[in-house]
Amino acid sequence: MTDAISIKRISKKFGQVQALSDLSLNVPSHSIFGLLGPNGAGKTTLFSIAADFLKPDAGNIEVLGIDTRDISRLRGRLSILPQDARFQNNVPILEQFIFFRLLAGSTKSQAREEVLKTFESVGLQSVIKNRVGSLSHGMIKRLGIAQAFLGNPEVILLDEPTAGLDPANARQIRDLIKRLQERTTIVVSSHNMAEIQELCDHVAILDHGRLMLAGSVEEITLAHREYNLTLSRALTDSEEKCLTALEGVREIKMLSQRTIIQNNGSTEYTFKLDLSDHNVNQDKVISTLLHNLLDMGVTLRGFTEGRNLEKQFLEVTDEFKEKGIK
Amino acid sequence: METLSASHIRIIAYYWSRYIVRSGSGLAYLMIALIFGLFSAQILIMPVEKFIQQKQDVSESNLQNIRYSIINIEKPIVQYVLGVKSFKEVGQDLPNDLMNTMISKPVAEDSMGFDRWTSFLLVKRPALLSAIFLILFFGMPFVVTYLAFNQLSGDVQSRGLRYLLLKTERGNIYFGRFLGTIVFSTLVTALIIAVITFYLAMKLRIYPAMSLIGWSLHGFMALSLLMLPYIALCAMISASIDSPMLSFVVANLIIPGVLITAAIGRIAWAPLKYINYLLPWGWQNHLLHPSPIHLLMALLGCLVYTAIFLMPGYYIFEKRDL
Numbered sequence: 268m269t270d271a272i273s274i275k276r277i278s279k280k281f282g283q284v285q286a287l288s289d290l291s292l293n294v295p296s297h298s299i300f301g302l303l304g305p306n307g308a309g310k311t312t313l314f315s316i317a318a319d320f321l322k323p324d325a326g327n328i329e330v331l332g333i334d335t336r337d338i339s340r341l342r343g344r345l346s347i348l349p350q351d352a353r354f355q356n357n358v359p360i361l362e363q364f365i366f367f368r369l370l371a372g373s374t375k376s377q378a379r380e381e382v383l384k385t386f387e388s389v390g391l392q393s394v395i396k397n398r399v400g401s402l403s404h405g406m407i408k409r410l411g412i413a414q415a416f417l418g419n420p421e422v423i424l425l426d427e428p429t430a431g432l433d434p435a436n437a438r439q440i441r442d443l444i445k446r447l448q449e450r451t452t453i454v455v456s457s458h459n460m461a462e463i464q465e466l467c468d469h470v471a472i473l474d475h476g477r478l479m480l481a482g483s484v485e486e487i488t489l490a491h492r493e494y495n496l497t498l499s500r501a502l503t504d505s506e507e508k509c510l511t512a513l514e515g516v517r518e519i520k521m522l523s524q525r526t527i528i529q530n531n532g533s534t535e536y537t538f539k540l541d542l543s544d545h546n547v548n549q550d551k552v553i554s555t556l557l558h559n560l561l562d563m564g565v566t567l568r569g570f571t572e573g574r575n576l577e578k579q580f581l582e583v584t585d586e587f588k589e590k591g592i593k
Numbered sequence: 594m595e596t597l598s599a600s601h602i603r604i605i606a607y608y609w610s611r612y613i614v615r616s617g618s619g620l621a622y623l624m625i626a627l628i629f630g631l632f633s634a635q636i637l638i639m640p641v642e643k644f645i646q647q648k649q650d651v652s653e654s655n656l657q658n659i660r661y662s663i664i665n666i667e668k669p670i671v672q673y674v675l676g677v678k679s680f681k682e683v684g685q686d687l688p689n690d691l692m693n694t695m696i697s698k699p700v701a702e703d704s705m706g707f708d709r710w711t712s713f714l715l716v717k718r719p720a721l722l723s724a725i726f727l728i729l730f731f732g733m734p735f736v737v738t739y740l741a742f743n744q745l746s747g748d749v750q751s752r753g754l755r756y757l758l759l760k761t762e763r764g765n766i767y768f769g770r771f772l773g774t775i776v777f778s779t780l781v782t783a784l785i786i787a788v789i790t791f792y793l794a795m796k797l798r799i800y801p802a803m804s805l806i807g808w809s810l811h812g813f814m815a816l817s818l819l820m821l822p823y824i825a826l827c828a829m830i831s832a833s834i835d836s837p838m839l840s841f842v843v844a845n846l847i848i849p850g851v852l853i854t855a856a857i858g859r860i861a862w863a864p865l866k867y868i869n870y871l872l873p874w875g876w877q878n879h880l881l882h883p884s885p886i887h888l889l890m891a892l893l894g895c896l897v898y899t900a901i902f903l904m905p906g907y908y909i910f911e912k913r914d915l
Contacts, residue, residue, distance in 0.1 A: 357615035
């Protein structure tokens with residue numbers, strides 16, 4: 268898999284604030300790449316440099332093998348949904364989009380056709396004659412996404428595409444992004460771990476302008492995979508020790524113990540697995556774990572996959588804070 | 594620097610000029626320019642109109658007398674505006690009672706002591722229209738800031754430009770919007786001058802229609818050209834400042850500031866009058882000069898000043914974070 272985006276030692280400072288610090292990262296082609304980070308981590312700055320809105324203090328970014336300082340060569344191949352950009356309020360939506368396509372070299376009738384097709388794909392046919400001012404936040408967000416998808420670019424940067432949207436709208440946008448994955452490389456920034464874990468095949472975590480972690484979602488979560496098990500009773504210390512000694516089990520932690528009588532004291536545990544050793548098979552570890560629990564006379568009442576990425580995110584960002592890196 | 598695209602500049606200019614009227618700045622300019630242009634004309638035309646209404650006899654000889662009366666009244670003011678005479682000299686030449694002068698003292702051209710430029714504007718060309726042009730030359734540079742201050746800064750602030758930046762070059766946006774602003778400004782100038790000329794030709798009827806049309810075409814082209822450096826100055830300010838309000842304030846400090854500084858400064862030290870040359874104030878009236886050399890120099894001046902203001906703005910816009 269070749270890289271669609273190659274970020275090389277990018278640094279950017281706004282006054283005294285170091286927004287990005289010597290950051291390097293590669294985004295594989297045809298992947299949906301998630302960019303995670305707390306507020307001020309540098310996600311939007313990174314997107315803005317990739318789209319040449321901002322000039323880096325050092326380093327460079329290559330998109331499809333072209334340095335973004337020569338952004339004109341990426342015209343039509345790279346597009347972006349900027350986080351806080353506004354459309355023109357005084358121009359009808361359809362006219363704005365036709366204008367975008369005219370700049371791409373389409374004739375007026377072609378432009379109209381292309382725009383209508385894109386609007387159909389994002390479910391915005393009904394608003395084409397409206398003005399931006401009359402649209403809801405969700406509609407405007409979809410309009411921004413439609414703008415990013417217009418003209419079938421090869422790389423799309425989506426800066427918090429579902430921020431501020433209700434669950435139904437957010438779901439529609441996620442489905443739309445998934446549909447487009449086959450032909451496009453998409454980079455999505457978000458605060459929503461579950462969304463990134465569901466949507467993306469690769470992920471990078473930024474904090475304070477530094478890259479904390481990067482890789483495929485599978486790789487990252489495999490090393491620290493965890494499952495929430497609801498058991499019929501609480502485990503004794505010796506049982507916990509016995510289970511922790513199993514190959515592939517890193518830690519067992521009690522999450523909550525229900526004391527309601529009818530629940531018969533069922534207790535929720537988090538089992539953290541360590542599958543970084545490729546010889547250790549996840550299914551085998553789970554199977555052994557369940558056998559051992561049954562042997563101990565404990566019944567399994569619930570089994571869910573834990574929010575691995577979120578844990579990872581909190582771990583790496585907390586680690587950063589603890590180290591006090593500035 | 595990027596390669597500019599003529600087709601992109603044309604498309605951007607077309608859309609910008611088409612939709613600018615719906616933006617606050619376009620509408621404000623349209624209203625203020627129309628009010629200023631037509632009100633200025635009204636101030637000059639009204640006394641003449643009143644006088645004609647009083648006169649029953651509108652024979653050719655009487656019309657000639659009216660034309661001479663207008664020349665007589667306007668001459669000292671025009672000479673002061675053109676810099677031919679000082680304020681003190683003009684004060685001595687001004688008739689005591691303008692209305693009375695118009696009615697009773699028609700003066701022959703040869704007895705008026707004209708310089709060549711004043712004679713060209715007031716005698717050889719329709720004097721009333723010349724005077725209106727001089728007022729427009731003075732006032733329109735202020736008025737045009739209402740249109741031109743927000744060529745870029747508003748969209749930089751709202752980040753609206755970010756939707757455009759991956760679709761065309763920054764230079765195309767800069768020059769396209771500059772061109773679109775010029776197109777809109779030129780259309781409004783044409784409208785003002787057309788209304789005034791039409792009124793003078795059809796209602797007042799003291800000048801031959803052909804003479805009015807020829808001179809108004811010259812005035813229209815001169816005024817349109819004169820707007821170029823001022824719009825370019827606003828483009829530079831707008832490309833450098835994020836806030837449209839601040840961009841407006843800076844443009845409105847610089848344009849009159851140069852004029853006022855030169856006017857006050859020359860009282861203390863005469864050479865300070867050359868501060869006027871930082872903007873076209875110092876030579877812009879030469880666009881109405883009878884000498885082709887003066888006219889050509891003024892025309893070149895407009896183009897050179899436009900380039901001087903436009904290029905740093907382009908450079909700044911090209912390099913800055915958006």
